[in-house]
Amino acid sequence: MYSQGLTDAKGQAEPEELMAEFQAKIDREEKIEPRDWMPEAYRKTLIRQMSQHAHSEIVGQLPEGNWITRAPTLKRKMILLAKVQDEAGHGLYIYSATETLGVTRDQLTDELLTGKAKYSSIFNYPTPSWADIGAIGWLVDGAAIMNQVPLCRASYGPYARSMIRICKEESFHQRQGYEIMTVLARGSQAQKDMAQRALNRFWWPALMMFGPSDKDSTHSAQSMQWKIKRFTNDDLRQKFIDATVPQAEHLGLTVPDPDLQWNETTGHYDHGEIDWHEFMQVIKGNGPCNKERMQARINAHEAGAWVREAAQVFQQNQAKSNSEAA
Amino acid sequence: MQKDLSQYTLRLADSALTMGQRLAEWCGHGPYLEEDVALTNVSLDLIGHAHMFYQMAGAMQEPAVTADDLAFLRDAHEYRNPLITELPRGDFAYTTLKQYFIDVFNLYLYQAMATSTHEELAAVAKKAGMEVKYHLARSEAWCERLSLSTDEAKARIQQALDDLWFYTPELFETDAAMQRLTAAGVAPDYATIQQQWQQRVEPFMALCGLTLPQAGWVATGGLQGEHTEHLGFMLAEMQFLPRAYPGCEW
Numbered sequence A: 001m002y003s004q005g006l007t008d009a010k011g012q013a014e015p016e017e018l019m020a021e022f023q024a025k026i027d028r029e030e031k032i033e034p035r036d037w038m039p040e041a042y043r044k045t046l047i048r049q050m051s052q053h054a055h056s057e058i059v060g061q062l063p064e065g066n067w068i069t070r071a072p073t074l075k076r077k078m079i080l081l082a083k084v085q086d087e088a089g090h091g092l093y094i095y096s097a098t099e100t101l102g103v104t105r106d107q108l109t110d111e112l113l114t115g116k117a118k119y120s121s122i123f124n125y126p127t128p129s130w131a132d133i134g135a136i137g138w139l140v141d142g143a144a145i146m147n148q149v150p151l152c153r154a155s156y157g158p159y160a161r162s163m164i165r166i167c168k169e170e171s172f173h174q175r176q177g178y179e180i181m182t183v184l185a186r187g188s189q190a191q192k193d194m195a196q197r198a199l200n201r202f203w204w205p206a207l208m209m210f211g212p213s214d215k216d217s218t219h220s221a222q223s224m225q226w227k228i229k230r231f232t233n234d235d236l237r238q239k240f241i242d243a244t245v246p247q248a249e250h251l252g253l254t255v256p257d258p259d260l261q262w263n264e265t266t267g268h269y270d271h272g273e274i275d276w277h278e279f280m281q282v283i284k285g286n287g288p289c290n291k292e293r294m295q296a297r298i299n300a301h302e303a304g305a306w307v308r309e310a311a312q313v314f315q316q317n318q319a320k321s322n323s324e325a326a
Numbered sequence B: 001m002q003k004d005l006s007q008y009t010l011r012l013a014d015s016a017l018t019m020g021q022r023l024a025e026w027c028g029h030g031p032y033l034e035e036d037v038a039l040t041n042v043s044l045d046l047i048g049h050a051h052m053f054y055q056m057a058g059a060m061q062e063p064a065v066t067a068d069d070l071a072f073l074r075d076a077h078e079y080r081n082p083l084i085t086e087l088p089r090g091d092f093a094y095t096t097l098k099q100y101f102i103d104v105f106n107l108y109l110y111q112a113m114a115t116s117t118h119e120e121l122a123a124v125a126k127k128a129g130m131e132v133k134y135h136l137a138r139s140e141a142w143c144e145r146l147s148l149s150t151d152e153a154k155a156r157i158q159q160a161l162d163d164l165w166f167y168t169p170e171l172f173e174t175d176a177a178m179q180r181l182t183a184a185g186v187a188p189d190y191a192t193i194q195q196q197w198q199q200r201v202e203p204f205m206a207l208c209g210l211t212l213p214q215a216g217w218v219a220t221g222g223l224q225g226e227h228t229e230h231l232g233f234m235l236a237e238m239q240f241l242p243r244a245y246p247g248c249e250w
Ligand SMILES: [Fe+2]
Pocket: A057, A086, A087, A090, A166, A170
């Protein structure tokens, strides 16, 4: 039993009866709500998973935000602005869903800015060309959808509900990315080359978004039992590859994996070995843009400090003058 | 008349685009998430207004050109926006106060334009005018918040006022083409808009405890294509792709 040996916040063993009831509820596909009893480890795992997700949405604004002022048409500029704005909105919903677990957004922001919390490794890669904006929508939002659709059925109610809302927008993101790639792939030779370079840049990092291979994944089994994870990393990754390779072929682009091959027997694509060393390096902070991304968030936070303080003082002054008037 | 209107819609479009482009620089860098989303919203609306005005302007040219041609293939001296909209984004106080000045201007501009004898212009003005109400509610609230809170915020917004105030008279400048359009009931009367603007802005600045600066360089030139040094950099960045890959679709 996974639940055996779990301890509460004070290090006491969780009461067995409550644990059994809790798991039975999850097994019946009923939602756990903020006021319900839950084991401390469930709460902690959710806070970690959800805040990582929220942080990813926020940091994820940066690589695409990089091209807003340079988008090549007014329509593309508006779509990209709306898309990056959606990501900020996703961050907002997930932070508020996480707050129902008894943490504040300030605490979570602090963990991000001090490097204590993680965010998706993908956002530590640069977007030097416009085609990267296409590749991100197509591959990164595509991978996010694979990850998030099952989470619409996550056992924790506020999380599941925020995912339902978010997934609708993610599919618009994926479509606009694929559309950018389609136009480039049908365009001039220079545009095709631009698209191919972007696919080369983002293919492997997109596969890494699903996390370590199942044999190395530490949190999987318990999270599956708690239904805050429905499929293993490798299953989701395979699903993504199977869905995406035909799309690349349709674009006339080459997936940068010489070992990629359709396997008649399994009914899936076989693929080459992922560079897990690179993945670990990026996770540890040694990716191409880790420092820049964190610095951009820290700068925004610090430059905004006086604004947040002003808003707070103004509100206090208002409350004071209201109560004096009363 | 066609030519006058095509020029005038360029003034409207260039103003909205440069304003929206500057605001877009905040996306991902706002003081907090809610503001990031709100600033992006305003930017999106403004670029949407620009798009509509460019479409009108482009259709009136001979031969007709697209909205993107106008936005991406004209150089600084062909842009017709007032200088204030191309100024750098500055800090949050500067962005907020600049936005407030423009929002009040847009409110009265589109309100009057909604009754234009030109149907298409009136329709665009009605749509834009609805959105501008929200923009103004937001920028006005922020001006008040910043002015009546901490010493630092107040100092910053006073600084922004000192830097921006003499860029505002240019908003109401007109040229011969605009005057003909106003006489024909197509364009609003800018003298009236100026009065309305002053009657709203000056008491509000006083309510915020801000002091209007006494002297400075009074901006002018946008209507003749004479701009600040900032516009060239904005266009270089914005127009990079269509310029580097001419004739491509995106
Ligand atoms: Fe998202």
